[in-house]
Amino acid sequence: MNFSFLTDVGKVRPHNEDNGTIMEKNGQLLVVVADGMGGHQAGDVASKMATELLKEAWEEASLSPSSQESEGWLRNQVLHVNESLYHYAQKHEECQGMGTTLVAAIVDKERVTIAHIGDSRAYLLNEHGFSQKTRDHSLVNELVRTGQISDEEAEHHPRKNVLLRALGTELDIKIDLTTFSWEPDDVLLLCSDGLSNKLSNEDFARYMSGTKEVNETAREMVQLANDRGGEDNITVALIKNTGSSSEDR
Numbered sequence: 322m323n324f325s326f327l328t329d330v331g332k333v334r335p336h337n338e339d340n341g342t343i344m345e346k347n348g349q350l351l352v353v354v355a356d357g358m359g360g361h362q363a364g365d366v367a368s369k370m371a372t373e374l375l376k377e378a379w380e381e382a383s384l385s386p387s388s389q390e391s392e393g394w395l396r397n398q399v400l401h402v403n404e405s406l407y408h409y410a411q412k413h414e415e416c417q418g419m420g421t422t423l424v425a426a427i428v429d430k431e432r433v434t435i436a437h438i439g440d441s442r443a444y445l446l447n448e449h450g451f452s453q454k455t456r457d458h459s460l461v462n463e464l465v466r467t468g469q470i471s472d473e474e475a476e477h478h479p480r481k482n483v484l485l486r487a488l489g490t491e492l493d494i495k496i497d498l499t500t501f502s503w504e505p506d507d508v509l510l511l512c513s514d515g516l517s518n519k520l521s522n523e524d525f526a527r528y529m530s531g532t533k534e535v536n537e538t539a540r541e542m543v544q545l546a547n548d549r550g551g552e553d554n555i556t557v558a559l560i561k562n563t564g565s566s567s568e569d570r
Contacts, residue, residue: 406489
């Protein structure tokens with residue numbers, strides 16, 4: 322698998338409240354993208370804590386290549402992260418109300434398992450085309466789902482950034498989990514809304530189907546988001562299935 326992780330502050334925000342990682346172990350990848358929220362840089366604390374807790378758990382984990390085991394591990398770890406963030410915010414007044422989105426994946430050469438909460442996204446490009454593999458937990462997406470507004474209206478809705486779910490804001494949360502198979506030459510992308518708000522599906526499909534190295538492709542997508550305003554932090558994790566499980570960056 323070829324992979325690249327890149328996070329950028331953008332052109333407007335003073336701090337980067339996005340976080341994430343790609344870690345490789347025993348032919349499997351842990352991929353994390355987190356977009357923090359909360360005043361006084363509390364969002365930075367939330368996204369960093371979420372990433373670090375998952376990294377620590379991954380270093381200790383020993384998972385067989387089983388979708389059931391991957392889903393169970395992700396669910397348990399994300400619930401643990403949520404509790405940790407919630408209790409931390411209760412004890413630290415400056416962090417009250419902090420939270421973070423999360424899209425996390427366990428990837429091997431045959432399958433992808435994704436856990437997600439909030440509006441950070443996962444996309445897949447394969448022989449059948451380009452598709453979004455997560456559904457935003459946002460007010461606007463719910464309005465679209467129930468037919469109250471159109472997709473076009475959602476693009477410019479004044480409450481586009483309002484989330485219905487996030488990590489750390491309450492103890493009882495619902496996590497979306499999905500597993501799908503993928504094949505050599507398929508491409509997986511996880512990102513924060515700083516990227517998905519600036520690139521169209523056509524943009525994503527064009528970049529993901531290109532022949533450039535994943536590092537260069539990730540840089541070019543971040544540059545395009547900045548060229549189009551860069552109002553938000555921008556994070557992208559890009560993984561190409563080479564048919565080999567070895568770390569090949």
